[in-house]
Amino acid sequence: MTPELTALTLAALLQYLQFALYAVPANRELGPGFTMSARDRPPNNTMSDRTARIGRAFDNHFEGLILFAIAVGVIQMSGQNSALTGLFAWIYLIARLLYVPAYAYGLRPWRSLIWFIGFIATLLMLLAALY
Amino acid sequence: MTEISILIAYGLLVMITILLQVLGVMTQISMGYVMSSRDDNRGTTGMAARIERAMNNSIVAMTLFAPAVLILEVLDKTNATTLLAAQVFMIARIIYLPVYALGVPAVRTLAWLAGFLATAVLYFQAL
Numbered sequence: 001m002t003p004e005l006t007a008l009t010l011a012a013l014l015q016y017l018q019f020a021l022y023a024v025p026a027n028r029e030l031g032p033g034f035t036m037s038a039r040d041r042p043p044n045n046t047m048s049d050r051t052a053r054i055g056r057a058f059d060n061h062f063e064g065l066i067l068f069a070i071a072v073g074v075i076q077m078s079g080q081n082s083a084l085t086g087l088f089a090w091i092y093l094i095a096r097l098l099y100v101p102a103y104a105y106g107l108r109p110w111r112s113l114i115w116f117i118g119f120i121a122t123l124l125m126l127l128a129a130l131y
Numbered sequence: 132m133t134e135i136s137i138l139i140a141y142g143l144l145v146m147i148t149i150l151l152q153v154l155g156v157m158t159q160i161s162m163g164y165v166m167s168s169r170d171d172n173r174g175t176t177g178m179a180a181r182i183e184r185a186m187n188n189s190i191v192a193m194t195l196f197a198p199a200v201l202i203l204e205v206l207d208k209t210n211a212t213t214l215l216a217a218q219v220f221m222i223a224r225i226i227y228l229p230v231y232a233l234g235v236p237a238v239r240t241l242a243w244l245a246g247f248l249a250t251a252v253l254y255f256q257a258l
Contacts, residue, residue, distance in 0.1 A: 049170045056169065063149070066194055070142045073201045074135055106168035119146070126142050129135075 003086035004125075007093045008072040011065055014096060018058045021100070025051040050104055057103040061096060064118055068092055071125035078129060085128050092121040134209055134253075137217040138200045141224065145189050148228060152186045155179025178232055185231035189224065192246055196220060199253035206257060213256045220249035 001009075027035050029051055034043040047055070068089075075085050095118035102111040132140075157165050159179045175183060200217065203209050223245035230239045 049168070052170065053168050063190055066190060066197065067142055067145065070138060070193070070197045073197070074139055074142075077201065077204045078135060103168060106170075108168070109166040111168065112166040119149075123143075123146055126139050126146075129139050 002076065002081050004072045004075055004081055004089040007086075007089035008069060011068060011093050011096060014093070015058075015061055015065055018054070018061055018100060022051065022054045022058045026055065049106075053103045053106065054100070057100050060103075060115070061099070064092075064096060064115075064122070067122045068118075068125075071122050071129065074129045075125060080129055082128070085125055088121045088125045088128070092118050092125075095121065132214075132218070134200045134203060134213055134217045137221050138197060141193065141196060141221060144221075144224065144228070145186075145193055148182070148186045148189050151232075152179070152183050155182050178234075181234060182228075182232050185228055188231075188243070189228070192220075192224060192250070195250050196246075196253070199250055199257065202257045203253060208257055210256065213253055216249040216252040216256070220246045220253075223249065 026047060029047050030043045030045050034045070072089060075081055095114050099111065099114045099118065101107075102114050153165060155175055156179060159175045159177075160173055164173060174180065203213055223242045227239060227242040227246065230242060
């Protein structure tokens, strides 16, 4: 497996981890009575700031992951893997790993900066696929 | 342009849309809010809010379009029809963004529909 595909697989697994990190405290705080309902009404309890942040980090990674998956898929499909694209893929993965604690602890401006690094790494991979 | 290069171009369009959405929050609320952990949910209004909705819709379109293109490539089933469908998708989504940002009603829905149907054509061609 190429480094790009390894990074993509790990990034997808990271999303499962992020789901668990969010689902466990969210269920404890909101109660399974709400989470397992059809959620027609707002919950009786509120989520803590930290849990809500982990939830937003989880939502945000969907966007990042889709773009990253396209970048890896396209590079893999056109056989344009290089040391550089492998490096960008790992930078993306590390950035998205760091993004979770940066958001959970509200590190400012680090969360935005880390997001931007992942964003740029994906952008460079897409551009590398074009040229 | 091949289907793959159209997919790359669409990925870049979505990234531009994401940056425009951030720019909207920055100008309407503040840079400080953008970089904060956003514990208080402060929504945007007007054009910034429309760009945000356009962004969310573009991401949904991307999750449907990207697998279709990659499947066609893996199966080596690209043809004149799939190229045309991918081009229609791309043009429709290029129109969709400014039309939504400016709040033009019917054209937006038509552009969305064109992109949606073009993606369906890709899946039928892959079968």
